[in-house]
Amino acid sequence: MIAFRVDGRSGVPPYLQLVQQVRQALRMGVLKIGDQLPTVREVVAAVAVNPNTVLKAYRDLEREGLIEARAGQGTFVRQLPPGPPPGTHSRLGRSLARWVGEARAAGLDDEAIASLLQVTLRAANEANPFSSEEIA
Amino acid sequence: MNLAIETNELSKRYRRVTALSDCSIAVPEGRICALVGPNGAGKTTLLRMLAGLLKPTAGTASVLGGVPRQDPAFLGGVGFLAQEIPLYRGLTAEDHIRAGAHLNRRWDAASARTRLASLSVPLDRAVGKLSGGQRAQVALALTLAKQPRVLLLDEPVAALDPLARRHFLGTLTAAVADAGGELTVVLSSHLIVDLERVSDHLILLSKSRVQLCGDADDLLAEHKMLVGPRKDTSVLERTHTVVHAVRTPRQARLLIRLNGPVIDPAYEIEDISLEDLVLGYMGADAPEAYAHLTAVGEDQ
Numbered sequence: 001m002i003a004f005r006v007d008g009r010s011g012v013p014p015y016l017q018l019v020q021q022v023r024q025a026l027r028m029g030v031l032k033i034g035d036q037l038p039t040v041r042e043v044v045a046a047v048a049v050n051p052n053t054v055l056k057a058y059r060d061l062e063r064e065g066l067i068e069a070r071a072g073q074g075t076f077v078r079q080l081p082p083g084p085p086p087g088t089h090s091r092l093g094r095s096l097a098r099w100v101g102e103a104r105a106a107g108l109d110d111e112a113i114a115s116l117l118q119v120t121l122r123a124a125n126e127a128n129p130f131s132s133e134e135i136a
Numbered sequence: 137m138n139l140a141i142e143t144n145e146l147s148k149r150y151r152r153v154t155a156l157s158d159c160s161i162a163v164p165e166g167r168i169c170a171l172v173g174p175n176g177a178g179k180t181t182l183l184r185m186l187a188g189l190l191k192p193t194a195g196t197a198s199v200l201g202g203v204p205r206q207d208p209a210f211l212g213g214v215g216f217l218a219q220e221i222p223l224y225r226g227l228t229a230e231d232h233i234r235a236g237a238h239l240n241r242r243w244d245a246a247s248a249r250t251r252l253a254s255l256s257v258p259l260d261r262a263v264g265k266l267s268g269g270q271r272a273q274v275a276l277a278l279t280l281a282k283q284p285r286v287l288l289l290d291e292p293v294a295a296l297d298p299l300a301r302r303h304f305l306g307t308l309t310a311a312v313a314d315a316g317g318e319l320t321v322v323l324s325s326h327l328i329v330d331l332e333r334v335s336d337h338l339i340l341l342s343k344s345r346v347q348l349c350g351d352a353d354d355l356l357a358e359h360k361m362l363v364g365p366r367k368d369t370s371v372l373e374r375t376h377t378v379v380h381a382v383r384t385p386r387q388a389r390l391l392i393r394l395n396g397p398v399i400d401p402a403y404e405i406e407d408i409s410l411e412d413l414v415l416g417y418m419g420a421d422a423p424e425a426y427a428h429l430t431a432v433g434e435d436q
Contacts, residue, residue, distance in 0.1 A: 041314060
């Protein structure tokens with residue numbers, strides 16, 4: 001089961017935060033096809049947001065085809081968002097964590113690491129402009 | 137769209153003081169409505185008139201289609217929780233639940249017990265010995281046991297710590313979800329970040345008058361912050377309304393109510409938060425000043 005959180009100071013509308021967290025959970029393999037999402041009541045009791053916020057998030061995800069509401073049963077995961085199979089993210093995340101460890105050991109701070117990542121992404125996009133479209 | 141609450145030029149004057157002037161509001165059924173404004177703006181006066189505890193000097197109010205009054209037929213549908221959380225400190229939550237069964241036509245004692253048990257609030261301890269958060273939960277559970285269709289809450293979370301506030305608001309939003317669109321809430325508070333999470337409707341009072349009333353998302357979309365050089369704004373003001381302006385010798389930050397697109401390229405246009413909106417209409421100079429006031433709980 002997914003545990004939502006809503007950051008009131010993030011500037012991202014609360015409903016969008018919920019949408020992003022479901023998509024993220026699907027990509028990371030935390031949620032699988034057929035899994036049940038918490039009810040609107042469960043979400044609002046846990047994170048104290050307006051019920052309409054949760055309904056709006058679930059409607060958006062349903063329109064995307066990722067989840068479906070089954071009458072009298074609840075809301076379930078219907079399919080995964082387009083992109084690499086679940087597990088890919090966590091595998092890449094692990095190798096990135098190793099790389100970050102190396103960078104730290106070499107004396108790079110967070111800002112230096114972030115700018116190196118940006119420069120590398122930009123260079124990769126220039127080398128192959130179509131691949132970035134797919135990722136985005 | 138059914139209106140749960142509607143007032144028309146509602147006013148309340150005491151001998152010399154005007155507490156509320158020409159207040160016309162509409163709250164659709166099923167909304168959680170934030171009631172905001174500085175101290176003395178008339179929030180408590182409005183809530184007490186809606187609850188039938190105070191007679192208006194002029195104007196009319198309609199709650200669930202009826203005129204607010206001290207009469208069981210009206211009060212059965214309305215829950216009101218006053219700022220001071222009125223409970224008998226020597227009695228337990230269970231005592232209160234049993235007493236409520238005798239005093240109310242409709243009374244869901246089981247839901248009150250379940251609600252409090254799920255929050256680990258002891259039913260058998262004197263209410264005076266509970267924490268502030270637990271007492272507020274007892275009061276809310278009792279108010280909800282009436283199964284009201286309109287719930288009026290006057291700064292119920294002002295005295296609570298952040299965790300207790302979160303739990304209180306979670307109970308409230310869950311009750312609204314349970315009611316499936318048939319419970320309307322008006323909640324006054326100074327804690328704008330809380331209100332931004334839970335509310336979808338807004339009433340902003342200032343200087344005894346209604347400054348804004350409407351759907352929260354609509355109101356936010358109708359207002360923008362313009363950031364740009366300090367210059368004459370008379371052209372801008374031909375189309376838009378400047379609600380509040382902060383000017384330094386070189387720069388200006390203008391909160392405007394849109395009436396069409398902004399075409400002046402000198403300005404950067406930013407979306408605003410509920411806090412920006414409230415502060416703008418209250419005419420505060422700097423958000424920090426207000427944040428400080430709310431942090432120390434200015435009503436306490």
